[in-house]
Amino acid sequence: MTFEPAPFFKDIANAPQEARAYWATAPDGVRVRLAHYGTPATDTPKGTVLLFPGRTEYVEKYGPAAARFISHGFACVAIDWRGQGLADRQLDDPATGHVGAFREYQHDADLLLELVRALGLPRPLFLLGHSMGGGIGLRSLHRGLPVDAAAFSGPMWGISLPGVVRPLAQVLATLSHSAGFGHTYVPSTKPVTYVLGTDFHDNTLTRDREMFDWLRRQLTVHPELALGGPSMTWLNEALREMRILRNLPPPEIPCLTWVGANERIVDIPTIRRLMTNWPEGTLRIVPEAEHELMMEVPVTRDAFIDAIAAHFSVARRRAAA
Structure with a gap:
């Protein structure tokens, strides 16, 4: 596997100085961007965090979170998934969030593992x-x-939709995909990226005005990172993948999940059901918090990363015992 230097926009990332980005090409020919934010300056690092971002996101967005993990003793890497950030986009309209099949993202995840090894x-x-x-x-x-x-x-294990709308969304997405309209935007979405098309007081991501303005500045300075609404094919694939995952028994691995009590993007009842059945799973509902806990008000985002670092440290000690 070959990794070539890629741009990393330190001017907007608030990331450690040693942060670097790399290009890598998946077996299906799609090029994605990977980031290594740095490794703790210690002889006994605690391990490496594989940070899997959300839809529309890009590696610069997680500079501050990565810096905090490094301060806890962990190296940290992340990725621009295909179709977003600086990774290859597959449609003539680059603002459309599109993927042909959700399983394609696993090619990208494999590349992140290869970077860790390399x-x-x-x-x-x-x-x-x-x-x-x-x-x-x-x-x-x-x-x-x-x-x-x-x-x-x-986590996107279910999308927050009214009960009567959910089955219609699946039918509409399937029909649009099958009829050759899979490249079109999901109704009510648009080419403009969310944080640039939404006022802070109406946003569903964070209660932190300074963080929201920082995200806006990132996409104003580097508009090539921006992404608009998802395609109908993306929605069709997402709904199908979530349905499959919900019916699989949770993995037997320690898991900690946090979700904001004011979450309006993913479906809290679905998360609660899956975590209830997770053999070594713990769920915390954070009062008043919105969707992006690592971009929330300082007390929330710091508490989240501190809790995750402690969770990983316990798992490390247990595995070494």
Whole structure:
């Protein structure tokens, strides 16, 4: 596997100085961007966090979170999934969030593992998946992702839709995909990326105005990172993948999941049911918090990362015993 240097926009990332990005090409020919934020300056690092971002996201967005994990003793890597960030986009309209099949994301996850091996990053490995990255991460666990523990932030195991709308969404997405309209935007979405098309007071991501403005600045300075609404094919594939994952027994691996009590993007009841059945799973509902816990008000985002670091540290000690 060959990894070539890729751009990493330090001017907007608030990331450690040693952060670097790399290009890698999946077996199906799609090029994605991977990031290594840094390794703790210690002879005994605790391991490496595999950070699986959500839909529309890009590696610069997680600079501050990665810095905090490094301060806890963990190396940290992340990825621009195909179809977003600086990774290859598959439609003529690059603003459309599109993937042909959800299983394609597993090619990208495999590349992140290859980067860890190529850079000789410390073991053991740990998974942290946010939103769509939580769905991709759960599938990776079922495929045998070699991690000692997992954590999730607002994982996309179900989408928040009114009960009467949910079956109609599946039918509409399937028909649109089958009829050749899979490349079109999901109704009510648009080419403009969410944080640039939404006022802070109406947003469903964070209660932190400073963080929201920072996210806006990132996409204003580097608009090539922006992504609009998802395609009908993406929705069709997402709904099918979530349905399959919900019916699989949870992996037998320690898992900690946090979700905001004011979550309006993913489905809390689905998360609660899956975590209730997780043999070594713990769920925390965070009062008043929105979808992006690592972008929330400082007390919430710091508490989340501190809890995840402690969870990973316990799993590391247990595995070594």
